[in-house]
Amino acid sequence: MNLKEFWRKRLVGLKRKPQTIALLVLAIAFLYYSLNLTSISNTTARVQGQGMGLAGFATMLFSILSLVCFLNTYPHRKPVNKFMLILMLLMLGVLIFCDFYYQGRILAAVNRPENPIDLTLAANAFIPNALRVLRVHRIILYVGIALVLLLPVYGPMIKKINTSIEVAGNEGMGKIDLGE
Numbered sequence: 143m144n145l146k147e148f149w150r151k152r153l154v155g156l157k158r159k160p161q162t163i164a165l166l167v168l169a170i171a172f173l174y175y176s177l178n179l180t181s182i183s184n185t186t187a188r189v190q191g192q193g194m195g196l197a198g199f200a201t202m203l204f205s206i207l208s209l210v211c212f213l214n215t216y217p218h219r220k221p222v223n224k225f226m227l228i229l230m231l232l233m234l235g236v237l238i239f240c241d242f243y244y245q246g247r248i249l250a251a252v253n254r255p256e257n258p259i260d261l262t263l264a265a266n267a268f269i270p271n272a273l274r275v276l277r278v279h280r281i282i283l284y285v286g287i288a289l290v291l292l293l294p295v296y297g298p299m300i301k302k303i304n305t306s307i308e309v310a311g312n313e314g315m316g317k318i319d320l321g322e
Contacts (some may be wrong), residue, residue: 164289191247
């Protein structure tokens with residue numbers, strides 16, 4: 143199978159289910175946060191801010207549940223499940239709130255007047271990484287939410303893409319004599 147045919151088949155799949163793009167972006171957000179969970183956990187243990195562990199737990203829980211809601215939002219050959227769509231968007235909002243809350247606890251610990259956490263120490267190198275993870279996670283979530291909300295706009299545009307194959311050798315079909 144050549145590369146052109148490979149991409150044509152992927153495009154046909156996207157034409158059938160354009161919501162796959164938004165699902166992939168939300169899955170990337172979940173994977174990005176999950177694969178960087180060590181920095182988040184070490185930051186929680188070092189800072190010990192109020193509710194940080196709960197915010198990290200809620201982020202993981204709602205990330206998984208929002209993916210499950212997404213899969214139930216767009217059932218096969220049925221209209222969009224509006225209840226699941228609203229529930230998924232609420233969960234994504236909770237994820238963004240948890241990221242902001244967690245980041246606020248880190249910044250409060252770094253800027254507190256008594257016993258502030260020094261980010262320049264090598265022992266605290268995971269804290270700036272956790273802040274970066276939270277920022278990037280929020281950006282990916284914003285992109286995912288935008289893709290979910292704009293699906294009625296870009297979905298029909300994707301369906302208009304021509305993915306048909308030009309078959310050679312069919313031009314002489316009218317000349318075949320089947321009388322014998």
